[in-house]
Amino acid sequence: RQRLSHTLRMWRRSVRVGALFWVIVIKFRITQSRTKRIAKSSPFGDEDAEVLALWDGTYEWAASILVVQMQALGGLWVKMGQYLASRPDLVPAPIVRTLSSMLDSNPPRPIVDTIRTLTEDLG
Numbered sequence: 001r002q003r004l005s006h007t008l009r010m011w012r013r014s015v016r017v018g019a020l021f022w023v024i025v026i027k028f029r030i031t032q033s034r035t036k037r038i039a040k041s042s043p044f045g046d047e048d049a050e051v052l053a054l055w056d057g058t059y060e061w062a063a064s065i066l067v068v069q070m071q072a073l074g075g076l077w078v079k080m081g082q083y084l085a086s087r088p089d090l091v092p093a094p095i096v097r098t099l100s101s102m103l104d105s106n107p108p109r110p111i112v113d114t115i116r117t118l119t120e121d122l123g
Contacts, residue, residue, distance in 0.1 A: 006120055020069050024062050031058040056094050063098030
């Protein structure tokens with residue numbers, strides 16, 4: 001019974017991560033399509049103010065979703081968010097700004113939950 005509960009929890013987490021991934025990918029594809037159309041008709045191309053504003057909005061949208069979901073998933077996901085927040089050379093500035101909130105304001109996790117996770121995973 002306990003093993004089934006653990007398996008079910010892991011399956012739910014996998015579905016949650018997969019759904020998050022596809023929602024973000026679809027939003028980025030839509031933004032990419034819109035910005036390509038705008039860039040073609042602009043003398044500034046990809047540097048057009050409207051193109052840059054669309055990308056900034058998309059990055060901010062994605063970052064806000066990532067913060068909430070990574071904090072809800074906890075553990076490694078929080079660490080991944082903290083790592084990405086510290087890498088402005090890899091991640092767009094709006095995402096870094098939003099994820100940087102994870103560097104110092106994560107909700108504490110009760111010790112009981114930590115012990116239960118360790119016991120379940122390590123035996």
